[in-house]
Amino acid sequence: MDDIEILDLFRARKEEALAQTEIKYGNYCLSVANRILGSISDAEECVNDTLLQAWNAIPPAEPTVLRIYLAKITRRLAINRYHAARTQKRGGGEVEAVLDELAECVGQRMTPEDEQIAKDLSDFIRGFVRGLPDTERSIFLRRYFYAEPVKTIAERLGWSPTRVSVTLARTRKKLRAALIKEGYFNE
Numbered sequence: 001m002d003d004i005e006i007l008d009l010f011r012a013r014k015e016e017a018l019a020q021t022e023i024k025y026g027n028y029c030l031s032v033a034n035r036i037l038g039s040i041s042d043a044e045e046c047v048n049d050t051l052l053q054a055w056n057a058i059p060p061a062e063p064t065v066l067r068i069y070l071a072k073i074t075r076r077l078a079i080n081r082y083h084a085a086r087t088q089k090r091g092g093g094e095v096e097a098v099l100d101e102l103a104e105c106v107g108q109r110m111t112p113e114d115e116q117i118a119k120d121l122s123d124f125i126r127g128f129v130r131g132l133p134d135t136e137r138s139i140f141l142r143r144y145f146y147a148e149p150v151k152t153i154a155e156r157l158g159w160s161p162t163r164v165s166v167t168l169a170r171t172r173k174k175l176r177a178a179l180i181k182e183g184y185f186n187e
Contacts, residue, residue, distance in 0.1 A: 003066040010058040017058075018051050025070050046074055046081060050070055050074045054070060054073060071145075124182060124184065125175070136167060140168070150165055
């Protein structure tokens with residue numbers, strides 16, 4: 001079943017939408033959540049929560065690319081679950097490494113009063129990432145959106161982990177310079 005048909009089922013409030021979404025995107029969402037959480041059982045719960053949030057959001061939400069829409073929900077839920085678990089037991093992991101690497105670019109966390117600034121910043125970063133060369137964009141997204149380990153990215157590209165790390169460091173440096181230039185971040 002294609003995405004248009006699945007979205008039509010959501011709009012018609014037919015529970016088959018959930019079954020079809022899970023068939024088509026369940027493993028994909030499970031993979032996204034598991035990379036962040038490192039636990040299949042927690043990842044499965046995130047997938048269930050993703051389906052519930054999609055059910056509650058569509059309509060009125062009208063995703064243009066269902067796969068990415070579900071990935072964003074799954075990623076947000078997995079990161080929230082990760083932070084909740086981390087406050088209970090301090091531990092390291094891939095997500096912690098990803099957040100630490102990006103911290104040098106984005107600085108302090110924003111308060112709820114900064115919603116418009118956050119939206120503008122999000123749009124700016126999205127534009128920055130779109131402007132990257134294909135390979136660099138793929139590496140950046142795999143590391144910072146999907147939280148893939150550097151080693152996995154290197155294996156996928158046939159590169160050394162050092163080359164991937166250097167590429168990521170250079171991209172972060174470019175992002176930081178662009179953020180400073182636009183006034184989102186101070187030196």
